[in-house]
Amino acid sequence: MRFNLGLASLLGLAGSAAAQQTWAFTDPNTGIDFQHYASKNYSFSIAVPETLGTDFIGQLVIPITSTGGWGSVSLRGGMLNSLLLVAWADGEDIKTSFRMAGSYANPDVYSGSTVNALPIANGTFVNSTHLAYTFLCENCVNSTVTNLANETPILGWAISAESPTTVTDSASALTYHGAGFGQYGLNIAAAKSSKYATWAAWASSGTTPTPPTTPGTPGGNSTLPTPITSNVTYDTIVVGGGPAGIIAAERIAESGASVLLIERGPANTVALGSSLGLPWNSSLTPYDIPSLGSSLAGLSGTTFCSDTASTAGCLLGGSSSVNGLNFIRPPSQDWQRWPAGWQWEDVSEAASRLYERNPGTTNPSADGKHYNDHTYQVLSQLVSAKGWSEVDSIESPNEKHQVFSRPAWSIKDHLRAGPARTYMPFAKELDNFTLKLNSKVIQVNRNGSAITGVLTLEADGSTQIINLKAGGKVVIAAGALSTPRVLWNSGIGRAADLAIVKSGSAQTGVTLPAEADWIDLPVGHHLQDHVQVTLQFNDASNFTAYNFKGIATEPVEDDLDLYYQGSGVITQAAQRMHLWTSVDSADGRKRFLQGTASAMSSGVITVRTFLTHGTSTVGKLGISASGNTVLETKPWLIDDNDRTAMSDFIQFWLDLTSTNNSTLTYVAPDSSVEDIISKNLISGDHWVGSAKMGVDDGRQGNGTSVVDLDTKVYGTDNLFVVDASIHPDLPTGNTQSIIMITAEHAAEKISGIKSSPTTPETPSTPTPSASSTPAASSAPSCSSKKRRSKRTFRF
Numbered sequence: 001m002r003f004n005l006g007l008a009s010l011l012g013l014a015g016s017a018a019a020q021q022t023w024a025f026t027d028p029n030t031g032i033d034f035q036h037y038a039s040k041n042y043s044f045s046i047a048v049p050e051t052l053g054t055d056f057i058g059q060l061v062i063p064i065t066s067t068g069g070w071g072s073v074s075l076r077g078g079m080l081n082s083l084l085l086v087a088w089a090d091g092e093d094i095k096t097s098f099r100m101a102g103s104y105a106n107p108d109v110y111s112g113s114t115v116n117a118l119p120i121a122n123g124t125f126v127n128s129t130h131l132a133y134t135f136l137c138e139n140c141v142n143s144t145v146t147n148l149a150n151e152t153p154i155l156g157w158a159i160s161a162e163s164p165t166t167v168t169d170s171a172s173a174l175t176y177h178g179a180g181f182g183q184y185g186l187n188i189a190a191a192k193s194s195k196y197a198t199w200a201a202w203a204s205s206g207t208t209p210t211p212p213t214t215p216g217t218p219g220g221n222s223t224l225p226t227p228i229t230s231n232v233t234y235d236t237i238v239v240g241g242g243p244a245g246i247i248a249a250e251r252i253a254e255s256g257a258s259v260l261l262i263e264r265g266p267a268n269t270v271a272l273g274s275s276l277g278l279p280w281n282s283s284l285t286p287y288d289i290p291s292l293g294s295s296l297a298g299l300s301g302t303t304f305c306s307d308t309a310s311t312a313g314c315l316l317g318g319s320s321s322v323n324g325l326n327f328i329r330p331p332s333q334d335w336q337r338w339p340a341g342w343q344w345e346d347v348s349e350a351a352s353r354l355y356e357r358n359p360g361t362t363n364p365s366a367d368g369k370h371y372n373d374h375t376y377q378v379l380s381q382l383v384s385a386k387g388w389s390e391v392d393s394i395e396s397p398n399e400k401h402q403v404f405s406r407p408a409w410s411i412k413d414h415l416r417a418g419p420a421r422t423y424m425p426f427a428k429e430l431d432n433f434t435l436k437l438n439s440k441v442i443q444v445n446r447n448g449s450a451i452t453g454v455l456t457l458e459a460d461g462s463t464q465i466i467n468l469k470a471g472g473k474v475v476i477a478a479g480a481l482s483t484p485r486v487l488w489n490s491g492i493g494r495a496a497d498l499a500i501v502k503s504g505s506a507q508t509g510v511t512l513p514a515e516a517d518w519i520d521l522p523v524g525h526h527l528q529d530h531v532q533v534t535l536q537f538n539d540a541s542n543f544t545a546y547n548f549k550g551i552a553t554e555p556v557e558d559d560l561d562l563y564y565q566g567s568g569v570i571t572q573a574a575q576r577m578h579l580w581t582s583v584d585s586a587d588g589r590k591r592f593l594q595g596t597a598s599a600m601s602s603g604v605i606t607v608r609t610f611l612t613h614g615t616s617t618v619g620k621l622g623i624s625a626s627g628n629t630v631l632e633t634k635p636w637l638i639d640d641n642d643r644t645a646m647s648d649f650i651q652f653w654l655d656l657t658s659t660n661n662s663t664l665t666y667v668a669p670d671s672s673v674e675d676i677i678s679k680n681l682i683s684g685d686h687w688v689g690s691a692k693m694g695v696d697d698g699r700q701g702n703g704t705s706v707v708d709l710d711t712k713v714y715g716t717d718n719l720f721v722v723d724a725s726i727h728p729d730l731p732t733g734n735t736q737s738i739i740m741i742t743a744e745h746a747a748e749k750i751s752g753i754k755s756s757p758t759t760p761e762t763p764s765t766p767t768p769s770a771s772s773t774p775a776a777s778s779a780p781s782c783s784s785k786k787r788r789s790k791r792t793f794r795f
């Protein structure tokens, strides 16, 4: 079996009280009586005073593998908005830090309050197999970030067999918790002891964990080896094989240019070399299966980036290979704050080209039925009673006030669609298109304003220079959380950010161009994201939820039979309704709000609420000396009008579900809206704007833009950006469709191709037998082969 399923969803299971799974344990090293939880090689133990105050005593025991490792306790069960304590061994030392995650990415160092961990000496050591860390946790019982004050607290655990990226730095980025994670119920009553005060007094402040090192402190030695210069050159090199990069690369290659597409991660499909074949069908990966779309974060093997400020997919297809499949055709209003030449009238042909290949669907099951439909029935009754109308968001994208729709998904032929499936087959038909996987672009090389090529880091640790042909172009499409890093590493950005990159050079091996050649642009400055607050409601019918994650290992047989006929619940993604409305705010802006409903745990209907188009808050992306992008300013609800719009929308849901007619009740009935926001606000995963497009050249005066209207980086001759980074505003719905349209339009500008090229007949989706080998690291290969087979993927 290839996948270790987590014991519980990563999302807090508010509706289902987990049984208490801890037992009494007296630790021989300290003599402390704990309540103890153990899983695999991990254990966490806890002791509290008879009257719970603000502190507790905890003990983490974490395995150390040949590649190190780390372990963590979540004091609120799930990963998001929970106080986490992370520990790992640095030689004989133990590094610890409090963390908090606003998304399924590297948790930030927690800075919210005065929590403190003081070690207890005889329970704190590193031996050849484990580390043990016994500590007094001061000010850690805080109901905003832990649930220890609950009657039956749920705690969480996570371990990794790989050390954090910089073991000497307690603020280091963590690797994915690939060795396991889960949740359990704590018997807190049994953890109470009259001896607590005695034990707590053993904690010393003498060996307080080392504070995070300041940015720039050399941590490791990652001097990059001398690069080999590839003897193959290209007209266009595209950096990043996400939705924007694939579309740009394929369209530019169609225009006749030779194109190299470089993707840092592995393939998404077995046909292209993915090793994640499912136990029940080795030619399909979890990425392919629509109904697994919201469960990928809980399957080990899913390739998320470990160096981005928030969740991002690091594989072919980028986040479009790991996302929830929601495919919202953007309404024309989404371009209202874009510059001239980028209004709906200007991009509508690009939209048509996209929809021809990747239309999206509200009805993916071949038999026309909607399966597992309870949530849609319950919610449509509630909002219909408020006068909202049912629409089909594919047919009527402009209707976004008081409407609800069957969810629209990027699904084609019963598989996850997106450019990795709907454009790659066309790319493979082209002689001049080359795909290079598992190769990370460190920087673009340039001579002043002229880009000459790229420097890559290969999977085996070697480096390469790949040069452009005369008159060539580099197109960056590394995603809104990574494109800024490529620019900064290339000496493009504000001096403050470039200084951090320079200070980290000993850790990252990145050598910036000479300071005189830096191009002063506001990279990272206009970062935006949809605000997301997850609301959970208990449903009176106490339905049994569909076991989505079970599909990864052992799908229900009848459902699998139906799936092979192109029908049934497995052809659907996990959402059950999309809905939108809008409000006119005091500042004159119209703000849009979205709800995305699903039912992933029994008896509980979840509505993810989003503040979308009209959001005025802007944040700032930054970079750490060790090379991770970080959220310097989180772009959520800073503007009062944003906060009011979001609060009112949450209140709308509380009111809606409090009427006599409602079968839903909010899971924590007495919560205030403020409380709900502070506990449940997370990233919308819809990042844009970190290298904004506009006419106001960011090198001048108060200019805010990084790329011009041809998507060319100001101050360069031949460097372009085509991904979410350039979007100057947030769309009304989820981001992937408008990102694809923008890349289509940008490709036309970059290559001069005109409207609809004579599209070849749809080539076959790659099948396992017709695979092509990803490029070897020394000489890019995987050049396309001529194939005109008309076989389609059979179901």
Ligand SMILES: Cc1cc2nc3c(=O)[nH]c(=O)nc-3n(C[C@H](O)[C@H](O)[C@H](O)COP(=O)(O)OP(=O)(O)OC[C@H]3O[C@@H](n4cnc5c(N)ncnc54)[C@H](O)[C@@H]3O)c2cc1C
Binding pocket: 239, 240, 241, 242, 243, 244, 245, 262, 263, 264, 265, 311, 312, 313, 314, 315, 316, 317, 318, 319, 320, 322, 323, 324, 325, 326, 327, 328, 439, 440, 441, 442, 477, 478, 479, 480, 482, 483, 486, 685, 686, 687, 723, 724, 725, 734, 735, 736, 737, 739
């Ligand atoms: C968990 C999650 C769920 C989401 N759900 C939805 C949804 O349901 N619907 C929706 O519309 N949107 C959703 N989104 C958002 C959507 O997927 C993204 O907005 C979209 O994928 C961004 O496209 P992009 O091309 O700009 O960048 P990305 O998708 O981030 O692609 C960038 C690519 O570049 C590669 N790369 C990065 N750096 C380098 C480098 N230095 N060298 C080489 N390659 C590099 C990456 O590996 C990646 O493949 C979700 C996002 C996430 C993270």
Ligand SMILES: *[C@@H]1O[C@H](CO)[C@@H](O)[C@H](O)[C@H]1NC(C)=O
Binding pocket: 028, 029, 030, 031, 122, 202
């Ligand atoms: C652990 O250390 C404390 C304080 O130094 C001491 O009182 C206690 O007896 C020790 N426990 C054991 C089992 O030795």
Ligand SMILES: *[C@@H]1O[C@H](CO)[C@@H](O)[C@H](O)[C@H]1NC(C)=O
Binding pocket: 040, 041, 063, 064, 065, 129
């Ligand atoms: C426990 O850790 C060891 C290595 O320290 C590893 O070999 C073993 O597989 C782990 N056991 C489990 C159940 O994970």
Ligand SMILES: *[C@@H]1O[C@H](CO)[C@@H](O)[C@H](O)[C@H]1NC(C)=O
Binding pocket: 112, 113, 114, 139, 142, 143, 144, 145
């Ligand atoms: C509890 O945590 C919140 C969020 O970090 C913080 O703002 C607050 O100050 C904490 N309360 C106490 C009493 O420490």
Ligand SMILES: *[C@@H]1O[C@H](CO)[C@@H](O)[C@H](O)[C@H]1NC(C)=O
Binding pocket: 061, 127, 128, 129, 130, 131, 132
């Ligand atoms: C290391 O310490 C852990 C935790 O006390 C213990 O379980 C393990 O057996 C120890 N390993 C060795 C080799 O002593």
Ligand SMILES: *[C@@H]1O[C@H](CO)[C@@H](O)[C@H](O)[C@H]1NC(C)=O
Binding pocket: 221, 222, 223
């Ligand atoms: C860093 O790595 C290089 C090359 O491997 C080596 O020559 C050098 O001695 C190392 N420096 C340190 C401080 O470890």
Ligand SMILES: *[C@@H]1O[C@H](CO)[C@@H](O)[C@H](O)[C@H]1NC(C)=O
Binding pocket: 231, 232, 779
């Ligand atoms: C590039 O180098 C490889 C070996 O390193 C060689 O096989 C190939 O023929 C060379 N190609 C060109 C175009 O010179």
Ligand SMILES: *[C@@H]1O[C@H](CO)[C@@H](O)[C@H](O)[C@H]1NC(C)=O
Binding pocket: 235, 255, 256, 257, 258, 431, 432
């Ligand atoms: C491939 O690219 C070269 C330029 O590098 C161009 O001359 C040639 O016509 C292209 N071939 C095709 C089939 O498009």
Ligand SMILES: *[C@@H]1O[C@H](CO)[C@@H](O)[C@H](O)[C@H]1NC(C)=O
Binding pocket: 280, 281, 282, 283, 284, 794, 795
């Ligand atoms: C696996 O799925 C493919 C695509 O649906 C199908 O053609 C094939 O028959 C399946 N294999 C098995 C063993 O069911």
Ligand SMILES: *[C@@H]1O[C@H](CO)[C@@H](O)[C@H](O)[C@H]1NC(C)=O
Binding pocket: 447, 448
């Ligand atoms: C850089 O460009 C200048 C012209 O702008 C040229 O004279 C010089 O030779 C170039 N340097 C290199 C190393 O190519």
Ligand SMILES: *[C@@H]1O[C@H](CO)[C@@H](O)[C@H](O)[C@H]1NC(C)=O
Binding pocket: 542, 544, 602, 603
């Ligand atoms: C809901 O059903 C589950 C089992 O399906 C049961 O354990 C639970 O008590 C029920 N809850 C309510 C509120 O009826």
Ligand SMILES: *[C@@H]1O[C@H](CO)[C@@H](O)[C@H](O)[C@H]1NC(C)=O
Binding pocket: 385, 386, 659, 660, 661
């Ligand atoms: C309750 O349902 C009835 C019948 O569907 C409807 O007429 C009424 O307006 C609803 N009341 C509320 C408060 O939504």
Ligand SMILES: *[C@@H]1O[C@H](CO)[C@@H](O)[C@H](O)[C@H]1NC(C)=O
Binding pocket: 700, 701, 702
């Ligand atoms: C920049 O903005 C400030 C404040 O709006 C204004 O006073 C100043 O003149 C602007 N500078 C330029 C060069 O446009």
